[in-house]
Amino acid sequence: MQKSASSGVSLLGPGGLDLTHSFFTSILNSAPPSPTKRHNKVTVVGAGNVGMAVAQTILTQDLVDELVLIDALPDKLRGEMLDLQHAAAFLPRTKIHASTEYSVTAGSDLCIVTAGARQVSGESRLNLVQRNVSLFRSIIPPLVQHSPACVILVVSNPVDVLTYVAWKLSGFPANRVIGSGTNLDSSRFRFLIADHLDVNAHDVQAYIVGEHGDSSVALWSSISVGEVPVLSFLEKQEIAYEKVTLEKIHKAVIGSADEVIRLKGYTSWAIGYSVANLARSILRDQRKVHPVSVLAKGFHGIHGGEVFLSLPSQLGRGGVIGVTNIHLTPKEAQHLRDSATAILEVQNQLPI
Numbered sequence: 001m002q003k004s005a006s007s008g009v010s011l012l013g014p015g016g017l018d019l020t021h022s023f024f025t026s027i028l029n030s031a032p033p034s035p036t037k038r039h040n041k042v043t044v045v046g047a048g049n050v051g052m053a054v055a056q057t058i059l060t061q062d063l064v065d066e067l068v069l070i071d072a073l074p075d076k077l078r079g080e081m082l083d084l085q086h087a088a089a090f091l092p093r094t095k096i097h098a099s100t101e102y103s104v105t106a107g108s109d110l111c112i113v114t115a116g117a118r119q120v121s122g123e124s125r126l127n128l129v130q131r132n133v134s135l136f137r138s139i140i141p142p143l144v145q146h147s148p149a150c151v152i153l154v155v156s157n158p159v160d161v162l163t164y165v166a167w168k169l170s171g172f173p174a175n176r177v178i179g180s181g182t183n184l185d186s187s188r189f190r191f192l193i194a195d196h197l198d199v200n201a202h203d204v205q206a207y208i209v210g211e212h213g214d215s216s217v218a219l220w221s222s223i224s225v226g227e228v229p230v231l232s233f234l235e236k237q238e239i240a241y242e243k244v245t246l247e248k249i250h251k252a253v254i255g256s257a258d259e260v261i262r263l264k265g266y267t268s269w270a271i272g273y274s275v276a277n278l279a280r281s282i283l284r285d286q287r288k289v290h291p292v293s294v295l296a297k298g299f300h301g302i303h304g305g306e307v308f309l310s311l312p313s314q315l316g317r318g319g320v321i322g323v324t325n326i327h328l329t330p331k332e333a334q335h336l337r338d339s340a341t342a343i344l345e346v347q348n349q350l351p352i
Ligand SMILES: NC(=O)C1=CN([C@@H]2O[C@H](COP(=O)(O)OP(=O)(O)OC[C@H]3O[C@@H](n4cnc5c(N)ncnc54)[C@H](O)[C@@H]3O)[C@@H](O)[C@H]2O)C=CC1
Pocket: 045, 046, 047, 048, 049, 050, 051, 070, 071, 072, 073, 114, 115, 116, 117, 118, 119, 128, 132, 135, 138, 139, 154, 155, 156, 157, 158, 159, 180, 181, 184, 212, 266, 267, 268, 271
């Protein structure tokens, strides 16, 4: 039995006519689509472990209308695209494209770059620089050509140096080129502090700044739990806090990636959530503060060159709105400058 299309049962009318377009009674005349809803398009370059974790987290959080995957491997790319498309019944409606050609990225609001070599256990992120800089020469110019107004978010390692490289190759103002930086390290830090104090990580305010890597800086002086500054509270209460414990926590943050890589080969879930968290602040113009890699020249006495490293920064639709004037102790400021020097040592060897 064939019911009418408007009853919502059949898509085919008499004689096999496709009634898809009359399936719903048009209400266009009475209620035009809202012009205020912004169409968000995001491109993820690199459909590897990190790119796919980013893509799937962005999809589940309903952040985009269009998601584009770019990779150099066409079969892997198509397989990943189909696998995500097949989840359409369980996800917010999103158009998913995949291609090795950058024309499909045209008009993206946010381009997230995750392509490139990753470190093996025991290898420093900085060791990846030569391989990934040459990839960036083939990735950044076509992204910019097709999406000249986008924000670029770099994830590939070494993320601070590659954010500088992306900035140079793009010709964009510095506020539109951001590295995911220590947003991930700060989450690891908050998890470890929360675990140590047996509290919820959401209630721990704590930053790792500087390099996303071995020279990162833990800002102990500004840690608070439920708005209570931790160190000054402990000092006032004359509770002996063990400096060694604090240092162990920072060491554990630095060693986190290597531990996961040794155990499962790569890191993916935490960086996926970290990047989706940044994408939300940018696309939804949340103006939230995140520790991300920004052009740091001039901040906290960093004067050695144009270096990107993580500082707590406010993010919105246009990218970086500003860098927070966070208080650093003289020791923390010195560690931050040392971190800048470590990044610049690698960066200055690049022919860029
Ligand atoms: N900033 C951070 O916090 C983190 C950064 N990473 C970095 O992310 C990067 C990717 O890691 P994984 O996804 O685990 O590696 P992966 O090997 O799983 O994926 C890399 C992908 O890049 C693609 N690719 C290579 N050359 C390309 C090109 N020219 N154009 C487009 N795609 C290309 C490969 O085909 C592959 O699919 C690495 O540099 C890694 O170190 C990883 C975790 C955290």
